Amino acid sequence: MTSFRRSIHIATRLEGPGTGSARAALEDDFHHFRVELAFAAGVVARAHGSGLRIPYTGCAAAGAALAGLAGMRLDSVANSVTRATDASQQCTHQLDLAGLALAAAARGISARRYDIDVPRRIGKQTSGRIDRDGVTVLDWRIDGETIVAPQEHAGVSLRDGFARWALTSLPEDVAEAALILRRCLMISRGRERDLDVLPHAEPSGRCFAQQPQRAVTALRVVGSTWDFTERAGELCAEDRAFLQAV
Numbered sequence: 001m002t003s004f005r006r007s008i009h010i011a012t013r014l015e016g017p018g019t020g021s022a023r024a025a026l027e028d029d030f031h032h033f034r035v036e037l038a039f040a041a042g043v044v045a046r047a048h049g050s051g052l053r054i055p056y057t058g059c060a061a062a063g064a065a066l067a068g069l070a071g072m073r074l075d076s077v078a079n080s081v082t083r084a085t086d087a088s089q090q091c092t093h094q095l096d097l098a099g100l101a102l103a104a105a106a107r108g109i110s111a112r113r114y115d116i117d118v119p120r121r122i123g124k125q126t127s128g129r130i131d132r133d134g135v136t137v138l139d140w141r142i143d144g145e146t147i148v149a150p151q152e153h154a155g156v157s158l159r160d161g162f163a164r165w166a167l168t169s170l171p172e173d174v175a176e177a178a179l180i181l182r183r184c185l186m187i188s189r190g191r192e193r194d195l196d197v198l199p200h201a202e203p204s205g206r207c208f209a210q211q212p213q214r215a216v217t218a219l220r221v222v223g224s225t226w227d228f229t230e231r232a233g234e235l236c237a238e239d240r241a242f243l244q245a246v
Helices: 057-069 078-084 092-106 162-169 172-192 237-244
Strands: 003-016 019-028 032-040 043-053 111-119 125-132 135-143 146-149
Touching: 003 092, 003 172, 003 237, 019 092, 019 237, 032 057, 032 092, 032 237, 043 057, 043 092, 057 078, 057 092, 078 092, 078 172, 092 111, 092 172, 111 172, 125 172, 135 172, 162 172
Parallel strands: none
Antiparallel strands: 003 019, 003 111, 019 032, 032 043, 111 125, 125 135, 135 146
16 A cells, blocks of 8 residues: 655754754655754744755745745744744745744754655545654544544544644644644645646645746646655655755
């Protein structure tokens, strides 16, 4: 059975209270992104992203939009980046990655890694597991768009009110993992389609490349979907030197 896999690697360096830099990388079946951030006195000074493997040509310009995070205060809640900028004008995955990097810096975490595995659905059912630094944090069973196990999370919708539920009902570090896993469960559905038949990005307005004024010129990058089912160890392998240079 094939699986959707994602790996996230984060490295931070603190030079003083609230001052330093962070680098992070994300790779999965559809994407490979990096972000770089600098912060001083607890405030973001610079933020930029880059795409090594992107689904649409329009995604290449999205990294510059992260500059909109400048002036944001460091926050241990990764989701706080969605209040600092208009998420619909950002690359969803680079913005998520920047939030995780800033949260790690705010908590004084020098290195962090997440690994996610979502098997291909059988009917409406699948599972989702997320490991943090080699230890499983969450392992859900999913039916449709609802968590059915474990019992303490059963009945939670992956759509309606999920972020509010995670951020108010779970410990901060578990909520962070839950939001990552939820993102992966949703985008893993892309493995059920031949995305290469699409001429360009969908003009849905959900992200940078999908803004109506950009979507028709954000052409599909044919062959950009890869399968890491049997080679998850290769995810982010090219990012080691980048992360070490933080």
